[in-house]
Amino acid sequence: MARQEGGRVIEILVDIVLLSFLAVMAVGILRLRNLFAVVMLSGIYSLISAGLFVTMDAVDVAFTEAAVGGGISTVLMLATLALTTDKEKEPLANLQIWPLLAVFITGAALIYGTLDMPSFGDPQAPIHLHVADRYVAEGPGATGVPNIVTAVLASYRSYDTMGELTVIFTAGIGVMLLLGAGSRRRKD
Amino acid sequence: MDVLGLYNYWIVIVLMMTGFYVVISRGNLIKKVVGLNIFQTSVFILYISMGKIIGGTAPIVAPGVTVYSNPLPHVLILTAIVVGVATTALGLTLIVRIKEAFGTVEESEILQQRDDT
Numbered sequence: 001m002a003r004q005e006g007g008r009v010i011e012i013l014v015d016i017v018l019l020s021f022l023a024v025m026a027v028g029i030l031r032l033r034n035l036f037a038v039v040m041l042s043g044i045y046s047l048i049s050a051g052l053f054v055t056m057d058a059v060d061v062a063f064t065e066a067a068v069g070g071g072i073s074t075v076l077m078l079a080t081l082a083l084t085t086d087k088e089k090e091p092l093a094n095l096q097i098w099p100l101l102a103v104f105i106t107g108a109a110l111i112y113g114t115l116d117m118p119s120f121g122d123p124q125a126p127i128h129l130h131v132a133d134r135y136v137a138e139g140p141g142a143t144g145v146p147n148i149v150t151a152v153l154a155s156y157r158s159y160d161t162m163g164e165l166t167v168i169f170t171a172g173i174g175v176m177l178l179l180g181a182g183s184r185r186r187k188d
Numbered sequence: 189m190d191v192l193g194l195y196n197y198w199i200v201i202v203l204m205m206t207g208f209y210v211v212i213s214r215g216n217l218i219k220k221v222v223g224l225n226i227f228q229t230s231v232f233i234l235y236i237s238m239g240k241i242i243g244g245t246a247p248i249v250a251p252g253v254t255v256y257s258n259p260l261p262h263v264l265i266l267t268a269i270v271v272g273v274a275t276t277a278l279g280l281t282l283i284v285r286i287k288e289a290f291g292t293v294e295e296s297e298i299l300q301q302r303d304d305t
Contacts, residue, residue, distance in 0.1 A: 008242055012192065019199040022233075026206040026226050035218055042222045049229050056240040057247070057257035061232070061265050068273045073225065076273075080218060080280040084287040088216040089294045099213035107205040111198065119193025121242030123255070128241060132258045140249045148247040148259040153266060164267050171274035175281045 011055060012121075018052040033088040039077040046070035060149045196237040203230035215295035217283045221276060228272050235261040 025045045032038050046069035053062035118125035135156070139148045143155040153161055203226055210223025239261035247259035283293055290298050 004243070011242065016192075016195060019196065019233075023199055023202050023206075026203050029222060029226065030206055030210055035216070038219060038222055042225055045226065046229065049233060052233060053236055056236045057244060058236045058239065058262045058265070059246045059248075061236060061262050061269070064266055064269050065229075065232070068269055069225070069229065073273055073276055076277055076280050077218065077222070080283055083284045084218065084293050088214070088219055089296075096213045099209055102212065103205045103209045106208065107201055110201045110204070114194055114197040114201070117194065117197055118238075119190050120196045120237060121240050122193070123241045123244075125238070127238050127261075128258055132260055135259060136247065136249070136256050146249040148249065148256070149262045149266070152259060152263045157263065160267065164270060167271050168274045171278045174278050178278075178281045178285050 014055050015052065015120075018048055018055065021048050022052070033090070035081055035086040035088055036078075038088075039074060039081060042077070043070050043074035046073065060147070197234065200230045200234045200237065203227075203233070217286065217293045217295065218280075221279050221283070224279070225272070225276065228268075232265045232268065235265050 022045060025041055025048070029038050029041050029045070032041065046065055050062045050066035050070060053059070053065060118127075135148055135152060139151040139156075140146050143151040145151040145155065207223045207225070207227030207230060210226065211220050214220060214223065239258035241255055241257050244255040244257040245253055247256040247262065249256075286298065287293050290301055292298060292301075
């Protein structure tokens with residue numbers, strides 16, 4: 001029992017340390033003006049958030065974030081830097097008053113909103129008391145997949161996943177049209 | 189007040205607001221997209237935080253395990269990550285076209301050129 005208690009303390013400690021890393025990195029991204037460094041930092045940011053997802057038991061989300069957020073997004077951004085520029089022009093001021101005001105007011109409202117949120121990891125939180133148990137109990141039997149996330153994604157909600165493919169397909173066509181139009185004009 | 193229990197949500201808000209600030213205060217379009225990504229990831233962390241049960245395990249059914257974290261936020265966020273990279277790709281492509289058309293990716297210079305013509 002004491003060992004289990006110790007495990008929970010470590011679980012929360014890892015969570016806190018990774019979250020603090022993310023906050024530091026976000027500030028780094030805000031302050032740096034070399035866009036290459038910014039893109040690299042955002043790749044590391046994605047990777048650390050993937051680690052955070054593992055500590056919060058979301059393994060499927062973690063490897064998708066690591067592959068898509070840390071991998072594909074970073075490659076796309078590097079490609080964009082190669083086609084455009086990797087230097088950011090000096091901003092008017094490092095801290096701008098109106099954006100800061102908007103951010104602080106929104107942030108304060110959101111913090112006020114969290115005050116009556118259920119505590120992190122509380123098994124009695126409203127989110128756990130609705131349908132989740134049914135998916136855990138019946139999912140593997142009904143779909144034959146032991147991984148409940150996969151069962152919901154590919155079986156219970158397979159039409160939604162197909163709709164998601166339509167979104168990616170549309171985005172892919174958009175990218176091809178935009179880039180294709182550019183290369184044709186250059187040849188003329 | 190339960191500071192430890194709300195720490196996740198507060199960091200999420202800090203990340204969210206940093207991303208928001210990058211989007212509205214920086215003129216460089218690539219930096220705006222990076223800011224949007226920070227914002228997006230903070231929303232993912234918010235959802236996954238809510239699904240976590242202390243002492244639970246990943247929602248993959250195994251013998252001898254009784255407590256699983258909530259799988260439903262995970263499903264939502266998987267979809268969101270993939271849609272997110274699709275929008276990022278489209279946004280970056282638009283930036284490449286803007287660079288071809290205007291010769292710059294700075295918002296102020298683009299607006300300047302529009303005013304000049």
